[in-house]
Amino acid sequence: MNAVRTVPALTNQAARAIMEAAIAAAEQTDQRFSIAVVDAAGHLNAFARMDGAPHITIQVATDKAYTAAGFGMSTEAWHDFIKNDAPLAMGAPAQIDRIVTFGGGIPITSGGHIIGGVGVCGGHWSHDIKIAEAGLAAIA
Amino acid sequence: MNAVRTVPALTNQAARAIMEAAIAAAEQTDQRFSIAVVDAAGHLNAFARMDGAPHITIQVATDKAYTAAGFGMSTEAWHDFIKNDAPLAMGAPAQIDRIVTFGGGIPITSGGHIIGGVGVCGGHWSHDIKIAEAGLAAIA
């Protein structure tokens, strides 16, 4: 029996680099965002709320990161995934705790393993995605 | 007055056998799952999260088992049950705490009595059902 397996994990240094790169990109826009990075377990690893970002963005950014790490799928992909699957379309959005099914949460992977997620909220979800992608570019 | 009645109850040995059989079936696939078995009260009785199953599957598998034991109906059956009943379709999915209305939760019965539920999450709900059924076959 193998009692122990070895898995890759996101460093906090990388999580903060993602966050800082997302902030830098956000400062080029006229919108303000919360940025959350979680580990593979969904636990918060790095977070910032830019001045002027509405307070509800704290929750939504964090839950987007949680959802992305929790399924290994961009939150943007959820709508296409469920829209023609009536039971999932009716059930999943309300029933899976902390799920977010619109864009702005992207999984972080390494060698095919989910090692975390980044979540951004502050603009329309199409803008949030751009900021999340700019954050992830820091570790590309 | 009969103060006491006798009810059938799921043994933990059976709950673990269901769980192990579900794991064995899952290992034949390329997906990884969480498997939960609850008793008639909805309380957790046996649980396993396979290596590589996303962490959100813990919650969803457990809630599927809870829902199945809670109404004595497969979670898959909920969608057909409510889709043409507008008040239920609008209300039930979001309002009943811990309800899941897509497949993967199956009640466990004995002599017409609900004695528990098994819930599986890790693939599409149509796959989750197969794993739950393989688990239940252990006590058929």
Place this chain on the structure above:
Amino acid sequence: MNAVRTVPALTNQAARAIMEAAIAAAEQTDQRFSIAVVDAAGHLNAFARMDGAPHITIQVATDKAYTAAGFGMSTEAWHDFIKNDAPLAMGAPAQIDRIVTFGGGIPITSGGHIIGGVGVCGGHWSHDIKIAEAGLAAIA
């Protein structure tokens, strides 16, 4: 920058082996227990509630495992750790969510890393420790 680090993780096979060994030891006693194994993040990995174990043992066993993994310290050690530190003695037991500060939760480690925790509840905490230790012997 190192974006990725490598960490050891408990396998579910080991978690279930710990659980089964704890059950086997418990069956030699006249008490009945719940046994929980969590991963390093505190997420449930394997669980069983033996027939006859009170339902509150589900919660306490799970929280003992969570506490043990959360600090990398046996829950038994907490009392000695805080009893002469007045601020901690007054504060920690009530203020740290899900903490348990009596015996029955033991961390699982590998090469100096916390990889999880086992928690047992069903007898006096001194008995719970014996069952947890018997479980851990399965992967020693």
Place this chain on the structure above:
Amino acid sequence: MNAVRTVPALTNQAARAIMEAAIAAAEQTDQRFSIAVVDAAGHLNAFARMDGAPHITIQVATDKAYTAAGFGMSTEAWHDFIKNDAPLAMGAPAQIDRIVTFGGGIPITSGGHIIGGVGVCGGHWSHDIKIAEAGLAAIA
């Protein structure tokens, strides 16, 4: 009637500077910490969990910051404040949601106004205080 007043507020730039300075100080020790900075409303503004910090430190660091901002008093001061006031000593530690009454949370003030709080968890609370103070030095 003055409908509007002006209040000082912590910038996110300052919150991240506090966090980075705390991390830099922590790296000089052999312990690993979570560091949280909240605003005057108790809402999370900046956060990091260093590699190796136990997962429960996420919760405790955040609640220390929340408590410090919530009363404008160091969490360390709570014990002396309540220990000889029997009703408070019995009640406050368990009854005020998210309160922490041991050291590691320090309010952030400007001109006599509370503008936020920093909370640190990872070592004994006496160590946590040192890291929090090192963080605050960044904006002194």
